[in-house]
Amino acid sequence: MLDLKAQFRQIEGGVRSALDRVLASQQFVLGEEVAALEREISASLGGVEAVGVASGTDALLLALMALEIGEGDEVITTPYTFFATASAIHRAGARPVFVDIDPATFLIRPEQVARAITPRTRAILPVHLFGQMADMDPLMEATPRGIAVIEDAAQAIGATAQSGGKTLRAGTVGTFGCFSFFPSKNLGGAGDGGLVITRDPALADRIRSLRRHGEEALYVHTRVGLNSRLDSLQAAVLRVKLPHLEQWNAAREANAARYRGLFEAAGLAGSEGPLVLPEARPGARHTFHQYVIRARRRDGLMAHLRAAGIGCAIYYPIPLHLQRCFASLRHHPGDFPVSETAAASTLALPVYPELTETMQAEVVGAIRSFYSR
Numbered sequence: 001m002l003d004l005k006a007q008f009r010q011i012e013g014g015v016r017s018a019l020d021r022v023l024a025s026q027q028f029v030l031g032e033e034v035a036a037l038e039r040e041i042s043a044s045l046g047g048v049e050a051v052g053v054a055s056g057t058d059a060l061l062l063a064l065m066a067l068e069i070g071e072g073d074e075v076i077t078t079p080y081t082f083f084a085t086a087s088a089i090h091r092a093g094a095r096p097v098f099v100d101i102d103p104a105t106f107l108i109r110p111e112q113v114a115r116a117i118t119p120r121t122r123a124i125l126p127v128h129l130f131g132q133m134a135d136m137d138p139l140m141e142a143t144p145r146g147i148a149v150i151e152d153a154a155q156a157i158g159a160t161a162q163s164g165g166k167t168l169r170a171g172t173v174g175t176f177g178c179f180s181f182f183p184s185k186n187l188g189g190a191g192d193g194g195l196v197i198t199r200d201p202a203l204a205d206r207i208r209s210l211r212r213h214g215e216e217a218l219y220v221h222t223r224v225g226l227n228s229r230l231d232s233l234q235a236a237v238l239r240v241k242l243p244h245l246e247q248w249n250a251a252r253e254a255n256a257a258r259y260r261g262l263f264e265a266a267g268l269a270g271s272e273g274p275l276v277l278p279e280a281r282p283g284a285r286h287t288f289h290q291y292v293i294r295a296r297r298r299d300g301l302m303a304h305l306r307a308a309g310i311g312c313a314i315y316y317p318i319p320l321h322l323q324r325c326f327a328s329l330r331h332h333p334g335d336f337p338v339s340e341t342a343a344a345s346t347l348a349l350p351v352y353p354e355l356t357e358t359m360q361a362e363v364v365g366a367i368r369s370f371y372s373r
Contacts, residue, residue: 001311001312001313001348001350001352002184002311002350002352003352003354003355004183004184004188006352006354007248007352007353007354010244011240011241011244014240015190015237015240018236018237018239018240019233019236019237021033021236022232022233022236025232027232028231028232028233029229029231029232030052030212030229030230030232031232032232033232033233033235033236033239034052034229034230034231034232034235036235036239037052037230037235037238037239037242038050038051038052038195040239040242041195041197041242042197044242044245045169045171045172045197046169046172048171048172048177048197048198048199049197049198049199049200049201049203049204050195050196050197050204051195051196051197051204051207051208051211052193052194052195052229052230052235053193053194053195053196053207053211053228053229053230054192054193054194054211054226054227054228054229054230054231055180055182055192055193055194055228056084056154056178056179056180056181056182056194057084057087057088057180057194058194058211058226058228059154059178059179059180059194059195059196060084060085060088060089060125060150060152060178061088061091061092061226062196062207062210062211062225062226062228063150063175063176063178063196063207064088064089064092064094064123064150065092065210065225065226066176066203066206066207066210067122067123067148067150067175067203069092069093069094069122069123069148070092070093070094071093071094072094072120073093073094073095073120073121073122073123074094074095074096074097074118074120074121074122075089075092075094075095075096075097075121075122075123075124075125075150076097076098076099076113076116076117076121076123076124076125077089077096077097077098077099077108077124077125077126077127077152078098078099078100078101078107078108078126078127078129078320078339079098079100079101079319079320079321079322079336079339080101080106080129080316080319080320080336080338080339080342080343081127081129081152081316081320082154082315082316083320083323084154085125085127085152085320086098086320086326089125090326094122095120095329096320096326096329097116097118097121098320098321098329098331098335098336098339099112099113099115099116099336100112100336100337100338100339101336101338101339101342102338103338103341103342104279105129105132105278105279105280105281106129106130106292106342106346107126107127107128107129107132107133107134107135107281108126108127108134108139110134110135110138110139110141110142111138111142113126113139113142113143114142117142117143117144117147121147122147122148123147123148123149123150123175124139124143124147124148124149124150124174125149125150125151125152126139126149126151126152126174127152127154127155128151128152128153128154128155128156128159128170128171129155129156130155130278130286130288130289130290130291130292130315131155131156131159131186131252131286131287131288131289131290132156132159132280132281132284132286132287133156133159133160133161133168133170133281133284133285134151135161135281136151136161136163136168136173136174137163140173140174148174148175148176149173149174149175149176150174150175150176150177150178151170151171151173151174151176151177151178152178153170153171153177153178153179154178154179154180154182154185154194155180155185155186155289155290156170156171156287156289157170157171157179157185157186157187157245157287158170158186158187158245158246158249158285158287159284159285159286159287160284160285161281161283161284161285162283162284171197172197172199175198175200175203176196176197176198176203177196177197177198178194178195178196178197179194179195179196179197180193180194181193181194181195181234181238185289186245186248186249186252186287186289187238187241187242187245188241189234189237189238189241190233190234190237191231191233191234192234193230193231193234193235193238194230195230209222209223209225210223210225210226210228211225211226211227211228211229212225212227212228212229213225213226213227247353248353249287249288251353251354252287252288252289252291252351252352252353253285253286253287253288255288255291255351255352255353255355255360256278256286256288256291256351258357258360259277259291259349259351259360259363259364260277262360262361262364263275263277263364263367266364266367266368268364268367268368268371274295274296274297274371275293275294275295275296275367276293276294276295277293278291278292278293288351290315290348290351291348291349291350291351292315292346292347292348292349293346293347293348293349294342294345294346294347295345295346295347296345296371297370298314298344298345298346298347300370301347301367301370301371302314302347304366304369304370305363305366305367305370308366310350310362310363310366311349311350312347312348312349312350313347313348314343314346314347314348315346315348316343317343318343319336319339319340319342319343321335321336321339322340349363350363
């Protein structure tokens with residue numbers, strides 16, 4: 001599914017120099033490396049406030065904490081996403097309220113968000129899933145004044161959409177944008193790491209306080225926070241990788257386009273084919289963190305590919321509303337049918353930047369052989 005060794009070979013010298021620089025400084029938590037990464041990512045996203053934290057999960061939780069969202073509050077999100085999206089809401093003390101997704105893009109549906117808003121709603125938490133932004137214009141229009149929008153952009157750094165002649169960047173539209181630097185992400189570190197962005201300097205200062213136990217000055221705590229500081233080593237690695245992000249995202253897009261051509265030429269896609277290929281919304285840039293297809297006889301196809309030595313994976317086999325830990329929400333099969341159908345029929349194929357045309361042809365050939373049996 002992902003060959004990080006191929007990526008590392010391109011940047012090994014820069015990474016080793018960066019790590020040596022941190023080791024020589026003996027500053028391992030926050031410090032100048034983190035501050036420099038925050039400045040560089042801020043510049044790449046149009047001058048937002050950027051705060052490095054320990055993980056993408058913590059980024060979501062800290063955003064909720066900064067808004068003082070907790071017991072008795074509701075946060076609307078999607079059930080078809082990684083577990084951290086809803087677990088952060090739960091850990092903050094609030095109640096996740098799920099709405100279904102668009103069948104073509106797997107993204108949260110703004111019209112369903114509008115119907116789910118109640119007097120207890122404190123935030124909307126859309127997920128920019130698999131590398132594509134949710135439809136933010138109607139989502140923001142559907143969100144009443146006083147309700148925050150926290151963008152889960154963990155999988156979508158570099159994704160964009162067009163709005164009124166302007167380019168919107170993932171994470172920059174709502175109150176907060178939350179990113180993950182888990183190693184498998186398009187911009188991944190050498191371990192866990194995350195980032196919170198906002199255009200509000202006061203909220204950014206609150207996140208900075210919350211990431212170090214709510215400390216405002218040394219040993220002076222005005223609130224209870226977390227120990228969620230980004231490591232200097234992670235920041236140093238990410239600073240080496242950040243200048244390559246645009247090139248890597250473009251390579252993922254090119255691989256996705258090549259897949260479409262190969263699948264269509266093989267008769268595997270289209271109205272009569274066994275596969276439904278991923279779609280980008282009009283005017284949106286899909287950075288293909290994952291290349292996710294819908295497939296007939298999905299589980300058999302997955303077993304066939306793995307037997308052929310081809311990486312593939314299911315994201316996500318159990319929608320969040322059916323997870324046992326959320327049984328108290330009293331959801332049942334059928335409550336969110338589009339999410340449940342996606343969970344039962346989708347399969348992710350390799351799309352990482354270093355994937356070659358020969359490798360992709362092998363993937364397509366293996367899938368063709370499965371459906372021709």
